[in-house]
Amino acid sequence: MNPFLALIGRDMRLAIRVGGGALMGALFYFTVVAMTPFAIGPDLNLLARIGPAILWLGALLASLLALDRLFATDHEDGSLDLLMMGTMPLELAVAAKAIAHWLTTALPLIVITPVLGLMLNVEMSAMGWVALTLLAGTPALTFIGLIGAALAVTLRRGGLLLAVLVLPLTVPVLIFGVAAANAAIIGPAPFGPPFTILCALSLASLVLGPVAAAAALRQGLE
Amino acid sequence: MNLGPHAIFIIASYVVVVVVVTALIGWIAADYAAQQRILRNLEQRGVTRRSQRAKGDAP
């Protein structure tokens, strides 16, 4: 079997099993979005206006949540050393782990987005667009977070340090994600430009993330 | 020199810069003094660096 696919499969099985955090990201996302109206009040017009922003912030925080365990568990049980010694380039192995993380954390979150949109008074037809921006933008979040996860494991620190390192780098993704979602719902700015830039950010981080994360692991764990 | 109606903001800016720069200088100077003191202390107790000892006897 192709080692790349095998690694994705392994990580997904680990995430789905007991103790894995597969649905935890989606649950966290749901909770954060449900908490927001308690902070800003139940005004439906206001909620509809800032709905996409709430959904995007929730997705950003949820994608950070499980990241600090991404390499830490593999480092503890030694399988990270095996990956580093294996024949597959470390960049590919790291990318496989990120893809598995995205499939188990970000994808469920995108699936439940339309339901949450109803609670925020965002129209059902517009929810498809918000979900589409999340689908295009969350890979960027995962792959930027991948760098932070690799740095955190080489420093044997995680949690808050990871968030402090990664969050400023996700500013562009947040800007263009929310802009595209707002353009789709409220207008009048066109949907195309922010959405294509969002896709470009995802594609760029798809390259930068694994290269930088692999470099961090090689430099830090040698 | 007349600083106009917003003199307080201009003076505050210069004060901020003086405070930040003084803090940086103070931190660096204090750090230098501390490292020097520790080094002297270590040298007094006869701890040497590898490069110094290599000149004397074999490692």
Added chain:
Amino acid sequence: MAVIDLANPTRFLTLVNRVLPWLIGATALVFAYGLYRVAGAPDDYQQGATVKIMYLHVPGAWLGMMGWGVMTVAALGTLVWRHPLADVAGKAAAPIGAGFTFICLATGMLWGRPMWGTYWVWDARLTSVLVLFLLYLGMLALYWTAEDPNRSARAAAILALVGAVNIPIIKFSVDWWNTLHQPASVVRMGGAAIDASILVPLLIMALAFTLLFFTLHFAAMRNEILRRRVRSMRMMQAREVPV
């Protein structure tokens, strides 16, 4: 494997000890002359005397960005050439760059209050500098949490390079975001529109701040080398105790 190659840093220390007094003197002289020129500079016809804040604000912004540039070069030195001084240079630059970025933010806020009527507007330039400041804080947090200087140097170098790639993207997206939300800024300063009577003092102040940056940087690098020397001596001592 040599824990730290001491030969090169020793030569660097003698260089610093020789150069630093001259640097301090030059910094003080240029600052004195720059402040004298600033005091004599005319007020802006639109902004009045508050333009005097610019002589601090603009050099702060330049050096905040240059600090990350120094860290990027140092990161290449650490990862590509494995130069023993490179991670010392990178680590020493981080707090100084953060300090200058803070100067830019604080003076920007104090300038904004009389000019914009509020301390903070989400102006594109201020916002970009804010994100740069957050990146600096992340870098400092990375240094604070790491115990082993070699390990943290590599991690910091990777973060510096990732930041260097990202800073233009962040700048671009913040500009785009800003034009989307705020069509026009209250104060516009054209680059070429600055009169020489204001530009010359600004350039002198920028030179003074640059000299200050390198003076502080050299001194901080000296501290860092001494700190590592202390560390290696303590490790030697710890190794010798049982014998």
